[in-house]
Amino acid sequence: MKATVFHKHGSPEVLSYEDYDDPQVTSNQILIQVKAVALNHLDLFVRSGIPGLNLEMPHILGSDISGVVVELGKNVQNSFQIGQQVIIDPGISCGICEFCIRGEQSLCPSYGILGEHYRGGYAELLAIDAKNVVPIPGDAPLDIVNAAAVPLTLMTAWRMLISKAQIQPGDDLLIIGIGGGVALAGLQIAKTAGARVIVTSSSNSKLERAKELGADIVINHNEMPDYHKEIGRLTKNRGVDVVLDSVGQATWTRSLRSLRKGGRLVTCGATSGPNAETNINSVFWRQLEILGSTMGSRDELRTALKLVWNGKIHPVVDRVLPLSKAREAHELLERGEQFGKLVLTP
Ligand SMILES: [Zn+2]
Numbered sequence: 001m002k003a004t005v006f007h008k009h010g011s012p013e014v015l016s017y018e019d020y021d022d023p024q025v026t027s028n029q030i031l032i033q034v035k036a037v038a039l040n041h042l043d044l045f046v047r048s049g050i051p052g053l054n055l056e057m058p059h060i061l062g063s064d065i066s067g068v069v070v071e072l073g074k075n076v077q078n079s080f081q082i083g084q085q086v087i088i089d090p091g092i093s094c095g096i097c098e099f100c101i102r103g104e105q106s107l108c109p110s111y112g113i114l115g116e117h118y119r120g121g122y123a124e125l126l127a128i129d130a131k132n133v134v135p136i137p138g139d140a141p142l143d144i145v146n147a148a149a150v151p152l153t154l155m156t157a158w159r160m161l162i163s164k165a166q167i168q169p170g171d172d173l174l175i176i177g178i179g180g181g182v183a184l185a186g187l188q189i190a191k192t193a194g195a196r197v198i199v200t201s202s203s204n205s206k207l208e209r210a211k212e213l214g215a216d217i218v219i220n221h222n223e224m225p226d227y228h229k230e231i232g233r234l235t236k237n238r239g240v241d242v243v244l245d246s247v248g249q250a251t252w253t254r255s256l257r258s259l260r261k262g263g264r265l266v267t268c269g270a271t272s273g274p275n276a277e278t279n280i281n282s283v284f285w286r287q288l289e290i291l292g293s294t295m296g297s298r299d300e301l302r303t304a305l306k307l308v309w310n311g312k313i314h315p316v317v318d319r320v321l322p323l324s325k326a327r328e329a330h331e332l333l334e335r336g337e338q339f340g341k342l343v344l345t346p
Contacts, residue, residue, distance in 0.1 A: 001022050001023075001123055002018070002019065002020070002123070002323070002324075002346065003020040003060055003123035003323075004016065004017045004018075004060070004061075004323055004324070004326040004344075005018060005058035005059065005122070006057075006059055009047065010048070011048075012047070012327045012328075012330040012334070013327065015326045015327045015330065016058075017324040017326070020058075020060070020123065022125055023127035024127065025071055025073045025127045026073055027073045027074045027076075028073050028129055028130055028131075029127045029128060029129055029130065030071070030073065030076060030080060030086075030127070030130050031069070031070050031071035031126070032065070032067040032068065032070065032086065032133070033067050033069075033070045033125060034067045034121050034123060034124055034125065034126055034346050035066050035085075035144045035145065035345065035346070036065070036066045036144060036145040036146075036147070036148035036320070036343050036344065037064060037065050037120070037121040037122055037148055037343070037344050037345075038064035038148045038152075038181075038341045038343045038344075039064075039333050039341065039342045039344070040063055040115075040152055040153070040181065041180070041269070042063060042115070042116055043061045043062070043330065044330060044333060044334060046061060046115070046116050047330065059119060060115070060119040060121075060122050060123055061121075061326075062120030062121030062122040063090040063113055063114050063115035063121070064088075064090065064121070064148050064149065064150070064151050064153075064341075065087065065121035065126060065148055065151075066086070066087045066088075066144050066145070066147040067088075067121075067126065067144075068085055068144075069083060069084045069086060069133075070082065070125075072130075073130070079130055080130065085135070085136040085144055086133050086135050086136060087134050087136060087151050088114065088121070088126070088128055088133060088134070089131075089133075089134055089151060089155075089298055089301050090113050090115065090151060090295075091105050091111065091113065091114075091155075091296070091297075091298070092111070092112045092113065092114060092118060093106075093108035093111050093112075094108055094109075094110045095131075097110075103297050103298070103299050104297055105297045105298055106159070106295040106297060111295075113152075113295065114128070114132070122326055122344065123323075124346045134301070134302065134305065136309075137309050139309075140309045141309075141311045142308065142314070142315065145317075145343060145345060146314075147315070148341075148343055149315035149317050149340070150308055150315050151301060153182045153184070153185045153341075154189075154301070154304050154308065154315075155295060155296030155297075155300055155301040155304060156182050156185070156268050156296060157182050157183075157185035157186040157244075157304075158185075158189060158296055158301075158303070159293050159294075159295070159296035159297070160244060160291075160293045161173070161186055161189050161193070161242070161244065161266070162193070163296075164291045164293045165242045165291060166264075167190055167195050167241070167242055168193070168194075168241075170194060170195070170196070171194075171240075172195065172198065172235060172241050172242070173190045173195045173241065173244065174231060174242070174243045174255070175187055175190075175198070175200070175243075176200050176221075176244065176245045176246070176247050176251050176255060177200060177201060177246070177247050178207065178215065178218075179201055179203070179206045179336070179338065179340075181316075182244075182246055182268060183244065183246070184210075184213065184316045184340060187210065187213055188213060188214065188307075188314070189304070191214040192307060195241075196217075197214065197217075198216065198218070198219065198231065198240065199218055199219070200220070200221040200227055201221065202220065202221055203220075204220060205339075207219075207220060209339050213316070217234060227258070228254040228255075228258040231258040232258075235260070238260045239258055239260035239261070239263055240258055240259060241259075241260060242259075242265075242266065243256075243258055243263070243264075243265045243266070245265060245266075245267050246267060246268050246269035246270070247269075247270070247272050248267070248269065248272050249274065249275055250273070251272070252277070253277060253279075256279070256283075256288060259286070259288055261286045261287060261288075262289075263286075264288075264289040264290075264291055265289070265290050265291065266291040266292075267290070267291070267293065268293045268294060316339065316340030316341065318338035318341060319332075319338070319342060319343070320343045320344075321342065321343070321344055322346075323344045323345060326344055329344060
């Protein structure tokens, strides 16, 4: 098969489109012909090298995958059909620890992500355990290329807002940095949950697009760097119920200051850096809750997907490029000008 791999960590130039051995299915696996694979910021971090993550080279990136079933392992012959369209749950867990038994796979001590800890979907074929394979219903209102843009960010945003922050109808939610996959999935989830959603970006065109997707209030954080003061004005000095912040260091203090008393900040990442200052007095006196969240469980993904299958949530795709142009896609994602997902097709 053809695959885009890298033999050493580095800049986008290390990505190489080349021949690679076809994967062989084991008895509990399914062979997928990959139709599309969506990029995540995770791909950039893994390509550059994450301290402590020692990969067997060459590595194949790609966590968000859609495709068609082409071969079934002998134990899963009756579970799926050849030709069926599917997406892949990128979470890989042991299945036997206390957290997996409880259905909390993303707390599994050996939790890993397809494309990060395991070779992923920047390839024509992928062999994957049947329990990670999710059928796309025949009447789902999206095509197979757009379907690749769904799993990772949808499950992440769902766990953050529904399971962790427990967002309620009428809540005010502030999303920092609209345009990325988690933020866009979060916006759509929060609107279906009945929240009022305020979003920030440095780009007016991204803010306009966010309004089309249902954002109630938009703030350009370049024009208004003290945006927590604007949040105070908009909420009559109350603050918002929930902040979704995956930017981290650059926005952390302002995110905490945007919360109402007893409000919840939920984070799944720190793209601007991991070390921020927290005023502990403010945390206890104002009874703030800081909630960490990573990926989601198999159940959370399947529950969230119902909203995609019934057309309430739409994946937002910026553009589609051939797999051989993965390098160009990485450069685009590094520049951060996209609105929604970049998708590669083998
Ligand atoms: Zn486990």
